[in-house]
Amino acid sequence: MELLRIIISVLLPPLGAFFKVGLGLQFWINLVLTLCGYFPGLVHVIWLLARK
Structure with a gap:
């Protein structure tokens, strides 16, 4: 499952953040960062x- 999460995170970083932390603050930070640049x-x- 971790390998699938890494692959999804490389393709769509906000989706990977969502799978890791849900709709929390870190997801929204990642979405803004991704909109600023991949x-x-x-x-x-x-x-x-990596934080676990």
């Missing part, structure tokens, strides 16, 4: 996944 959203979701 790379900031990707870095944020990788941080979320």
